[in-house]
Amino acid sequence: MALAKTAKKSAPEDPISSRDMAHATRPLRLLVAASILFPIIIFALAAWLGYRQQFAESTARLERTLDVVYEHATKVFETLDLAARYTDEMVNVADPEIRARERDFSQRLRVLANSMPQLLDIWVIGADGKPLVSGTVFPMPALDLSDRDYFKMLKDNPNLLLHVSEVLDSRIQDLRFFAYNKRRSTASGAPDFNGLTTISARPEYFSQFYSTLPRRDSDIVQLIRADGAVLTRFPLDARFPRRLPGNSPLIPAMQENNSGLIYAVSPLDGAERIFAYRRLANVDVFAMVGINRQTVITEWLINMSRHLIFGVPATIALFILSLIALRRTRNAALALARLQQEVARRERTELALRQSQKMEAVGRLTGGIAHDFNNLLTAILGNVDLALRRVPEGDDRLRRTLNSARQASQRAATLIQRLLAYSRQHPLEEKAVDLNRLVQGMSELLRRSIGESITVETVLAGGLWKTAIDPNQLENAILNLAINARDAMPEGGTLTIETANTYLDEAYAAAQGGDVEAGQYVLLAITDSGTGMTKDVIDRAFEPFFTTKPTGVGTGLGLSMVYGFVKQSGGHIKIYSEAGEGTTIKLYLLRLTDESQVEPWLPSEPEPAASPASESLKETILLVEDDEEVNRFSTEVLRDEGYDVISTYEGQSALRLLDANPHIKMLFTDVVLPGGMNGRQIADEARRRRPDLKVLFATGYTRNAIIHQGRLDADVDLLTKPFTADDLAKKIRQILDADSKDPVARASAVLDRMAEKPRDPDES
Numbered sequence: 001m002a003l004a005k006t007a008k009k010s011a012p013e014d015p016i017s018s019r020d021m022a023h024a025t026r027p028l029r030l031l032v033a034a035s036i037l038f039p040i041i042i043f044a045l046a047a048w049l050g051y052r053q054q055f056a057e058s059t060a061r062l063e064r065t066l067d068v069v070y071e072h073a074t075k076v077f078e079t080l081d082l083a084a085r086y087t088d089e090m091v092n093v094a095d096p097e098i099r100a101r102e103r104d105f106s107q108r109l110r111v112l113a114n115s116m117p118q119l120l121d122i123w124v125i126g127a128d129g130k131p132l133v134s135g136t137v138f139p140m141p142a143l144d145l146s147d148r149d150y151f152k153m154l155k156d157n158p159n160l161l162l163h164v165s166e167v168l169d170s171r172i173q174d175l176r177f178f179a180y181n182k183r184r185s186t187a188s189g190a191p192d193f194n195g196l197t198t199i200s201a202r203p204e205y206f207s208q209f210y211s212t213l214p215r216r217d218s219d220i221v222q223l224i225r226a227d228g229a230v231l232t233r234f235p236l237d238a239r240f241p242r243r244l245p246g247n248s249p250l251i252p253a254m255q256e257n258n259s260g261l262i263y264a265v266s267p268l269d270g271a272e273r274i275f276a277y278r279r280l281a282n283v284d285v286f287a288m289v290g291i292n293r294q295t296v297i298t299e300w301l302i303n304m305s306r307h308l309i310f311g312v313p314a315t316i317a318l319f320i321l322s323l324i325a326l327r328r329t330r331n332a333a334l335a336l337a338r339l340q341q342e343v344a345r346r347e348r349t350e351l352a353l354r355q356s357q358k359m360e361a362v363g364r365l366t367g368g369i370a371h372d373f374n375n376l377l378t379a380i381l382g383n384v385d386l387a388l389r390r391v392p393e394g395d396d397r398l399r400r401t402l403n404s405a406r407q408a409s410q411r412a413a414t415l416i417q418r419l420l421a422y423s424r425q426h427p428l429e430e431k432a433v434d435l436n437r438l439v440q441g442m443s444e445l446l447r448r449s450i451g452e453s454i455t456v457e458t459v460l461a462g463g464l465w466k467t468a469i470d471p472n473q474l475e476n477a478i479l480n481l482a483i484n485a486r487d488a489m490p491e492g493g494t495l496t497i498e499t500a501n502t503y504l505d506e507a508y509a510a511a512q513g514g515d516v517e518a519g520q521y522v523l524l525a526i527t528d529s530g531t532g533m534t535k536d537v538i539d540r541a542f543e544p545f546f547t548t549k550p551t552g553v554g555t556g557l558g559l560s561m562v563y564g565f566v567k568q569s570g571g572h573i574k575i576y577s578e579a580g581e582g583t584t585i586k587l588y589l590l591r592l593t594d595e596s597q598v599e600p601w602l603p604s605e606p607e608p609a610a611s612p613a614s615e616s617l618k619e620t621i622l623l624v625e626d627d628e629e630v631n632r633f634s635t636e637v638l639r640d641e642g643y644d645v646i647s648t649y650e651g652q653s654a655l656r657l658l659d660a661n662p663h664i665k666m667l668f669t670d671v672v673l674p675g676g677m678n679g680r681q682i683a684d685e686a687r688r689r690r691p692d693l694k695v696l697f698a699t700g701y702t703r704n705a706i707i708h709q710g711r712l713d714a715d716v717d718l719l720t721k722p723f724t725a726d727d728l729a730k731k732i733r734q735i736l737d738a739d740s741k742d743p744v745a746r747a748s749a750v751l752d753r754m755a756e757k758p759r760d761p762d763e764s
């Protein structure tokens with residue numbers, strides 16, 4: 001028994017059973033299987049999640065692109081509506097009067113259409129479907145638009161106020177457009193149908209904007225009506241007609257919901273796309289963007305192929321997914337930053353547009369009243385001057401009363417001139433000016449104007465460039481800025497006037513929102529050590545009638561006048577200031593590169609008193625002025641000065657008087673006249689008959705035939721209204737005494753220049 005037990009103990013152990021082997025190798029088998037299955041499962045899960053994420057990101061990008069397209073379309077249609085309402089208010093008269101004033105209305109509509117690049121034209125259509133006036137077509141031919149669908153829609157549906165047409169072919173020009181149509185209001189306010197105001201929009205304006213959008217985010221961008229009429233699209237493709245086919249799933253989707261996403265197979269090219277659409281406010285038009293579903297799948301496959309290449313193992317796959325997520329986040333952040341920059345740029349552009357529109361509105365208002373006001377002020381000032389000449393000696397009370405009336409009239413004239421300067425309608429007589437010399441010549445005037453408590457310092461640059469500018473207006477601008485600086489330093493301080501040559505680069509010009517062009521400028525900087533300005537004050541400083549002074553002190557037109565003058569001169573103005581730190585106002589004036597084209601400026605010298613006409617050789621003056629009071633006043637002044645005066649009120653009679661009186665030495669004419677001929681046309685015809693005839697123009701409004709882009713035409717003598725008796729006498733004498741070296745050649749040059757330069761219809 002013992003031996004047996006011993007032998008049993010000394011024998012070797014049995015091999016591991018299959019069950020134990022299987023149990024022992026199970027983790028290894030699981031690990032081997034896991035090394036294959038786990039990456040496959042991870043990859044499959046990642047692929048499924050990536051597929052969903054890819055479509056989510058694509059639709060998100062599609063929505064962001066739709067936001068941009070919707071915002072752009074909304075603003076354009078708001079502009080079209082604004083143009084329609086403005087046109088309706090402007091042409092809110094009876095149809096016969098519109099036809100009678102077709103030229104005037106056509107010119108005004110052309111100016112409005114040209115100011116908005118999205119507009120092709122503006123039409124006013126009568127209740128019978130016949131167009132009354134257009135911004136580009138004059139005179140209006142015989143047309144009948146009553147068969148147009150948009151006309152029928154608005155005429156037959158009294159409750160329908162506006163309608164956007166499909167893309168149409170012009171019946172006059174080789175153009176395509178879609179029309180924003182709005183019912184015309186009636187003068188009586190009755191709801192009767194009175195025709196349409198039609199704004200023709202450029203489809204290519206939208207497609208050009210859509211071409212700037214990232215193509216990765218969409219492959220189709222379009223504006224489309226709910227009935228399937230395509231107004232514009234990008235990219236242009238001849239396969240895509242102007243209207244979707246009736247079986248397109250987009251049409252019922254748009255008719256059921258104002259916005260949404262839809263998967264649809266295009267019946268035109270068979271591609272399945274994801275469309276995002278949204279209805280514009282107030283119009284039955286949808287902004288729509290679409291992306292090809294195959295494009296999204298291709299992007300997803302590309303992403304998955306990256307996983308396969310770099311990461312079969314789960315850790316590498318997870319690492320790559322993390323890198324992809326980080327990269328996508330970085331791309332999304334970059335896209336968001338670009339979008340924010342674009343929004344900021346558009347806000348700056350919109351601000352500049354609003355400022356431009358405000359400037360245009362003030363300019364129109366000012367131009368409309370300037371002529372009549374200046375005529376009235378000319379008559380008032382002139383008659384007060386004549387009364388002052390006739391006041392008996394010793395009647396001081398009457399003299400004081402007349403002087404007070406004269407001062408009040410001069411203040412009114414100053415206000416009108418400042419408004420004209422702000423609206424860039426003041427006539428400029430440009431000369432080649434050395435700013436250093438001009439500033440030095442003003443030193444004594446500035447010291448007298450701002451008082452002894454303020455020290456005036458000048459820092460004048462050597463080798464300063466010259467600039468082409470109106471020196472008198474520049475002196476007024478400097479004086480205005482100096483007086484503003486004085487008011488900002490009630491306890492005294494330092495006023496520094498500095499000149500320099502400078503260059504504004506493209507980056508600075510772009511930062512100003514297109515308000516200035518890059519190039520070489522002459523800098524005039526005026527700095528004070530006063531109270532400074534807050535940002536809110538700086539933002540409004542150039543607005544007319546805005547002032548921080550107490551009520552009754554100042555008009556709020558000083559900085560406005562400077563701003564308008566600098567802009568009219570092609571320059572730029574900028575304010576740098578902080579509260580309590582003083583203010584610097586920099587005027588950037590264009591460098592004059594060719595001094596031979598501009599008359600040099602010389603400091604003015606005291607003018608001698610006007611000498612009356614010789615009694616033995618009375619000169620005869622032909623006066624043409626339609627305002628009865630101004631005509632009477634001018635005639636009386638000139639006769640008091642010893643001239644023979646022949647006066648009339650319109651052009652044809654003036655030419656007859658000129659032929660009948662060959663001894664006439666001068667033509668003195670207003671520019672704006674009734675009867676079909678303006679002052680420039682009268683002068684041209686008079687000089688054709690009498691090349692030696694001297695001509696003096698008078699005007700109170702600059703948008704006329706002798707002033708272009710705010711600059712006075714060369715070889716033109718102008719007396720700006722309102723003028724006094726002394727102003728008239730000096731100007732007449734100055735022209736009559738001028739040494740005309742070759743009057744025939746001078747008149748011929750004027751006529752040649754007028755023949756070469758195209759006449760602006762707005763200034764005829």
